[in-house]
Amino acid sequence: AQTVTQSQPEMSVQEAETVTLSCTYDTSESDYYLFWYKQPPSRQMILVIRQEAYKQQNATENRFSVNFQKAAKSFSLKISDSQLGDAAMYFCAYRSALRRSQGNLIFGKGTKLSVKP
Amino acid sequence: GAVVSQHPSWVICKSGTSVKIECRSLDFQATTMFWYRQFPKQSLMLMATSNEGSKATYEQGVEKDKFLINHASLTLSTLTVTSAHPEDSSFYICSAIGLATTSTDTQYFGPGTRLTVL
Numbered sequence: 001a002q003t004v005t006q007s008q009p010e011m012s013v014q015e016a017e018t019v020t021l022s023c024t025y026d027t028s029e030s031d032y033y034l035f036w037y038k039q040p041p042s043r044q045m046i047l048v049i050r051q052e053a054y055k056q057q058n059a060t061e062n063r064f065s066v067n068f069q070k071a072a073k074s075f076s077l078k079i080s081d082s083q084l085g086d087a088a089m090y091f092c093a094y095r096s097a098l099r100r101s102q103g104n105l106i107f108g109k110g111t112k113l114s115v116k117p
Numbered sequence: 118g119a120v121v122s123q124h125p126s127w128v129i130c131k132s133g134t135s136v137k138i139e140c141r142s143l144d145f146q147a148t149t150m151f152w153y154r155q156f157p158k159q160s161l162m163l164m165a166t167s168n169e170g171s172k173a174t175y176e177q178g179v180e181k182d183k184f185l186i187n188h189a190s191l192t193l194s195t196l197t198v199t200s201a202h203p204e205d206s207s208f209y210i211c212s213a214i215g216l217a218t219t220s221t222d223t224q225y226f227g228p229g230t231r232l233t234v235l
Binding site: 047102109 | 151159160208214222224225229
């Protein structure tokens with residue numbers, strides 16, 4: 001069974017600085033997808049970034065980028081120029097590419113990010 | 118695009134009553150919908166997966182008769198908590214994967230429903 005581990009329950013960053021959130025996963029599959037979701041105090045889950053395992057290039061979305069290391073099964077999220085609105089719970093998630101998986105996500109336990117003004 | 122709504126956003130009910138939560142995909146057809154439960158300061162726990170027109174697939178430990186899921190159309194899934202008890206109080210979130218979204222591999226989430234059972 002696949003597992004997702006986020007080893008940092010809480011992180012803090014100064015506004016305008018850069019922070020990296022860690023995520024590792026375990027799987028025997030070769031084709032899958034990885035996601036970072038953000039959950040602010042409103043509790044609405046917001047997709048931050050996605051990565052296809054078959055792509056070597058790291059995904060980027062504006063100030064958000066990932067460091068995807070397939071061999072190491074690592075998928076960290078880097079937030080550059082942190083803003084107060086980035087404060088939230090961040091969840092790393094895994095999705096199998098197999099059809100029988102139905103697309104369900106396996107979530108890590110989350111990392112609570114605080115941004116200091 | 119890819120907006121998912123939930124209704125109600127917050128519901129309070131008496132113990133023993135049933136509560137229905139609706140999940141709608143507003144601008145796309147949801148081929149698959151998911152229902153999650155989230156306890157305070159915890160991650161999301163998948164309860165069940167449903168495909169339009171077929172029976173939901175429940176995760177181990179989730180009572181099928183207590184949490185009734187119906188996915189009657191490509192834009193609507195409902196979760197009914199039957200004979201609710203205080204331990205059912207939680208935050209329930211739905212998500213959907215569908216056609217005509219930017220990515221058919223990505224789940225789009227509703228805003229969640231807070232259920233409080235007195």
